[in-house]
Amino acid sequence: MSWTLALEAGLAALVLGVAVWTLSVRQTFAAVVAFVVYGLALTLVWVRLSALDVALTEAAIGSGLTGVLLLGAAARLRATEADAVAERPGAGVRAAAAALAALVALALAAALLYLPEPAHTLAPAAMAELPATGMRNAVTGVLMAYRAADTLLEKVVVLISLIGVWSLAQDKLWGGRPGLLHHADPDGALAFLARRLPPVGIVAGIYIAWLGADQPGGAFPGGTIIAAMWLLAMMAGVTDAPPISRRWLRLVLVAGPAVFLAVGFSGFFTAGAFLAYPVAYAKALIVVIEVGMVLTIAATLGLLMAGPPERSDKP
Amino acid sequence: MSLVLDVFSIAAICAGAFFFLAGTAGLLRFPDALTRLHALTKADNLGLGLVVLGLLPRAGGVLPALKLIAIWLLVLLASAIVSQLIGRAARRESRLQ
Amino acid sequence: MTSVTLFGLLGALLVGLGLFGLLVHPHPLRKILSFNLLGGGVFLFFGVVARRGAGAGLGGDPVPQALVITGLVVAFAATALAVVLLLRLFQESGSATLRTDAPAGKDAGGAADH
Numbered sequence: 448m449s450w451t452l453a454l455e456a457g458l459a460a461l462v463l464g465v466a467v468w469t470l471s472v473r474q475t476f477a478a479v480v481a482f483v484v485y486g487l488a489l490t491l492v493w494v495r496l497s498a499l500d501v502a503l504t505e506a507a508i509g510s511g512l513t514g515v516l517l518l519g520a521a522a523r524l525r526a527t528e529a530d531a532v533a534e535r536p537g538a539g540v541r542a543a544a545a546a547l548a549a550l551v552a553l554a555l556a557a558a559l560l561y562l563p564e565p566a567h568t569l570a571p572a573a574m575a576e577l578p579a580t581g582m583r584n585a586v587t588g589v590l591m592a593y594r595a596a597d598t599l600l601e602k603v604v605v606l607i608s609l610i611g612v613w614s615l616a617q618d619k620l621w622g623g624r625p626g627l628l629h630h631a632d633p634d635g636a637l638a639f640l641a642r643r644l645p646p647v648g649i650v651a652g653i654y655i656a657w658l659g660a661d662q663p664g665g666a667f668p669g670g671t672i673i674a675a676m677w678l679l680a681m682m683a684g685v686t687d688a689p690p691i692s693r694r695w696l697r698l699v700l701v702a703g704p705a706v707f708l709a710v711g712f713s714g715f716f717t718a719g720a721f722l723a724y725p726v727a728y729a730k731a732l733i734v735v736i737e738v739g740m741v742l743t744i745a746a747t748l749g750l751l752m753a754g755p756p757e758r759s760d761k762p
Numbered sequence: 763m764s765l766v767l768d769v770f771s772i773a774a775i776c777a778g779a780f781f782f783l784a785g786t787a788g789l790l791r792f793p794d795a796l797t798r799l800h801a802l803t804k805a806d807n808l809g810l811g812l813v814v815l816g817l818l819p820r821a822g823g824v825l826p827a828l829k830l831i832a833i834w835l836l837v838l839l840a841s842a843i844v845s846q847l848i849g850r851a852a853r854r855e856s857r858l859q
Numbered sequence: 860m861t862s863v864t865l866f867g868l869l870g871a872l873l874v875g876l877g878l879f880g881l882l883v884h885p886h887p888l889r890k891i892l893s894f895n896l897l898g899g900g901v902f903l904f905f906g907v908v909a910r911r912g913a914g915a916g917l918g919g920d921p922v923p924q925a926l927v928i929t930g931l932v933v934a935f936a937a938t939a940l941a942v943v944l945l946l947r948l949f950q951e952s953g954s955a956t957l958r959t960d961a962p963a964g965k966d967a968g969g970a971a972d973h
Contacts (some may be wrong), residue, residue: 455862459869466873466896470880475888482892489899492866496910497918501902504928508935513895516935520888520942527886527955534885534956544882552875555904559867568912568920575915585921586928594925601929608936615947636846640839647836667928744932751939755947 455495462488475528479517486510499663500586503655507671508748515678516752581730583661590665591733595722599711602704602740605747609700613691616755622692623756631683641683648676656741660730666737670744677749688753690760696746703743707736767819774816781809795852799845806841810834867907873900887945887955891938898934902927 465488469481486509493502536544573585573593580592590598616623631637649672656669680686689696710732714723724732781804788801814834821827877897881890905923912920949955 452860452862452865455865459865462869463872463876466876469892469896470876470884475886475892478889478892482895485896485899489903492869492903493906495862496866496906497913498906498909498924498927501906501924501927501931504931505902509895509899509931513935513938516939516942517888517892520946523946524886524888524949524955527949530954530956531884531886531889534958536883536885541883544879547882548875548879551878552871555871555874556868559864559871559904559907562908562911566908566911566920568914569922570912570917570920571915573915573921574917585917586924589921589925590928594922597926597929601933604933605936608940611940612943615943636843636850640843644839665928667932748935751936754943 458488458491458495462492475521475524476518479514479521482517483510483514486514500584500659500665500668503663503665503668504671507668507675511675512671512748512752579726579729580724581660581733584659584663584665586663587659587665591736592724592729595707595711595736598740599704599707599722602707602743605751606700606704606743609747609751612751612755614755616757620756620759622690623759624690625688625750625753625756626681627757628687629682629684631685633684637683638685641680641685645676645680648672648679652676652745653741656737659737660733666740666744670741671748673741673745674748674752677745678752681749681753688750691750691756692760696750699742699746700750701743703739703747706739710736771816771819774812778809778812778814778816781805781812785809794856796849799849799852803841803845806837810837863907863910866903866910870900870903870907873897873903876900885956887948887957888942891941891945894941895934895938898930902930905930 462485465481465485469478469485472478472481486505490502490506490510493499493505570585573589576593577583577585577588580588582588582592613621631641652669652672654669655664655672656666657664659665659669677686681688691697710724711722714721717723717728718725785801785803785805788804789798792798792801811834814830817830818827821830874897877893877895877900880893880896884890884893905927906919909919909921909923909927912923914920945955
């Protein structure tokens with residue numbers, strides 16, 4: 448067994464251990480902390496699997512944003528934990544669940560061992576057409592050119608889930624500001640960070656989004672970093688969440704999918720099909736789409752975290 | 763020359779790994795939140811700093827080296843702020859008990 | 860046992876663990892947590908398939924990797940919606956239980972007023 452395989456076995460054991468810890472710990476708050484650790488350990492696994500774009504996205508969204516979301520929920524639901532203890536299923540149900548889970552895991556492991564050898568792969572086909580898209584990062588080429596329709600639908604799905612979150616507000620609060628007003632000591636540490644970090648974070652986010660064309664990165668990690676900076680400013684009370692009835696907010700949210708759709712429809716006239724790019728302008732068009740995407744991703748993810756309106760906007 | 767740089771990298775990264783080990787041992791063994799925070803700062807400042815120092819010769823240029831140092835500085839900033847906040851919350855909780 | 864097989868088995872185990880947690884934990888927030896664990900395992904499986912397809916100068920097949928990135932973002936959006944639903948349930952009924960015979964909360968009689 449080589450050194451790298453031994454280290455990877457250690458990493459896999461770490462991920463497994465943290466997953467078991469997440470499931471078995473009593474307090475939900477501790478379970479969410481364990482889940483954040485799980486996400487970060489999984490990021491290392493992605494690096495070992497040579498999937499750097501996925502590693503960036505997992506660290507930012509899978510571990511970071513999801514962790515913050517679940518931590519907030521766990522803090523709010525602390526009072527309900529005692530009741531949940533009483534509802535624990537008996538030994539029979541647990542045994543049946545364990546058997547089902549073991550069956551599914553075994554089926555997946557068997558599928559893994561029977562995967563075709565040599566592996567079917569689209570890598571040569573992806574690399575062959577990549578120069579025509581103007582990208583040098585194959586994953587960005589897949590996201591923005593080969594499977595651009597998937598990315599467009601994904602933007603729309605995230606927007607729809609935001610509308611779903613907003614629709615869960617009480618009727619009389621519709622159009623108001625999401626979440627409660629946060630107060631932080633203006634001379635304290637959190638307000639200090641919320642004033643110093645966002646400029647750096649926004650530059651870092653734009654940099655990662657811009658870099659995605661040639662190296663690991665892309666609009667998703669970049670937009671998430673900008674969303675995190677906005678969230679930090681909101682949580683420190685440095686800025687307040689905007690009321691959801693504001694037109695500029697809704698325009699920013701729709702900008703990403705709208706630009707995407709516009710470029711897609713223009714493809715009918717310039718290159719003969721929906722979301723087709725003429726070769727000479729491919730990179731420019733993709734950059735235009737990515738600008739819209741970064742704006743919308745930052746706004747949508749930030750607002751998904753902020754939640755439904757809880758304060759009325761009317762005086 | 764490259765042998766010297768390689769040995770330097772290995773030594774610095776091993777030293778950084780030792781500080782991470784010490785910080786983790788402190789996190790697991792110390793009795794309360796404030797002492798655990800104290801142990802973790804060793805991992806963040808010294809541990810990560812030594813690892814970054816060891817990676818600088820292998821960075822492949824001035825700009826990647828500057829990016830590595832920027833990462834270290836950002837982690838320092840974040841861990842300092844978070845330690846403040848956690849410490850304050852821990853003290854508030856221990857005062858309530 | 861190559862590293863790819865190792866991580867694939869890890870993914871299968873994580874799916875099993877997540878499924879167990881989803882079925883056994885009564886608190887809905889723990890169920891959401893287990894569901895995300897399960898999702899991590901599924902994405903890891905995709906990543907193993909991508910790694911096996913390395914070639915043409917790439918470390919992995921880019922198409923499954925792009926699918927995983929899309930999946931991560933959509934999973935976050937779904938988790939956000941699920942958490943807000945749970946918080947609204949807690950707000951309306953005072954308890955975060957999924958039992959159907961739980962005592963109704965404040966709006967027991969007024970289904971129209973929500």
